[in-house]
Structure formats: C-alpha cells, structure tokens
Amino acid sequence: MNLSKQIQSYRKAHGLSQEDLATRIYVSRQTISNWETGHSYPDVENLLLLSVLFDVSLDELVKGDVTIMKRKIMQTRMDQYTKIMLLFMVLGLISVGPSLFLPDYWWLVMPVVLWSSGLFFAFKLEKIKHEEDIQNYQEIIAFMADKNLDVIRTKRKWAKDRLYKTLIVTIFIMISGLIVFFSALPYLMTH
Structure with missing residues (x-):
C-alpha cells in the first residue's frame, strides 16, 4: 500500500474529513487532497504529525513509499x-x-x-x-522515467568494457591535446 492510500485509509478510520485533518496538522485541505491523490508527499514534519495523530509508527505509515x-x-x-x-x-x-x-x-x-x-x-x-548502480545513458533515462532497469542492465554487461576503454582513450586524447597546446604556447605567443 502506498502513502497516499495509507493517509486516506487512516483519515477515514479516524472519521476525519480532509478539512478536519488539514486543520489538525496546520495545512490546507488542498494539501491533504494532493497527498491522497499522490500528487505530492508530506515533508518529514508532517509525516511525524500524521503518525502521532493516527497513533502509528512512521514505518507503518510510509510502508513501501x-x-x-x-x-x-x-x-x-x-x-x-x-x-x-x-x-x-x-x-x-x-x-x-x-x-x-x-x-x-x-x-x-x-x-x-x-x-x-x-x-x-x-x-x-x-x-x-x-x-x-547506473552505468550508461539508457539507464539514466530509464531511472529518470521510473522504469525497470533490469532489462537494460543485462544488455550492459558486454558493453561495459567498451565504455571504460572509450573513456580511457578520451581522457588520454584530452591530456595529450593539453600537453601539445601548452608546449606550443610559447611559440604561439611569440608569433
């Protein structure tokens, strides 16, 4: 059960309307509605107030969320x-x-x-x-979109070595370029 359903079920179990709950924990009724629809989450202070008001542990309140x-x-x-x-x-x-x-x-x-x-x-x-444990751009995009990373991670294993080798070569080229640039700098400054 997610937090939005937990808040709603505890609120109803205590016979409170959204307005009553909002008044007791000093937030707006719209805030309670947003929590119950999953559009936003309560901050730590409000979670503590909810757990005290509903007489449940924080763990019980946010189980799974x-x-x-x-x-x-x-x-x-x-x-x-x-x-x-x-x-x-x-x-x-x-x-x-x-x-x-x-x-x-x-x-x-x-x-x-x-x-x-x-x-x-x-x-x-x-x-x-x-x-x-995000290793490539596909995983970053999947992570940001809340998608399952396991499928992408299985494809990553064979490409992992290639990625590291490319990174090492790129760094080597950048360092070599800087060395060449700074060696040529005195010549460029005089001409």
Missing part, C-alpha cells in the same frame, strides 16, 4: 546536478573567447574555474550513478 521517495529525491538531485554541470561547462567554453584578451596566462583562469565547477557537479552525478 520510502523507496519511491528516495528515488524521487535522487531523480531531482540528478536533474539539478545535470543542469548546473551543463551551465558551468557551457559558460567555461564561452568564456574562452573573451578571456583571450587578458594578459599572460590570466586568460586561462576564468575558463578553468568555470570548467572545474562543472566537473565538480559531474562528479556528484557520478556518485549518484554509482549509488544507484
């Missing part, structure tokens, strides 16, 4: 981190042009700071992917 709530929180975090990461990385790329007008090596400061900020959020995304 804890995993759903955790997944929703992870999805929201993933979405936020993705947007922030992309913002910083795009800003880092855009800042390269205007930064070229700065003297000496100062032109590197703004793009590197912005790019590093983007990488910070990329690492946060990787942490969530690790915690949820």
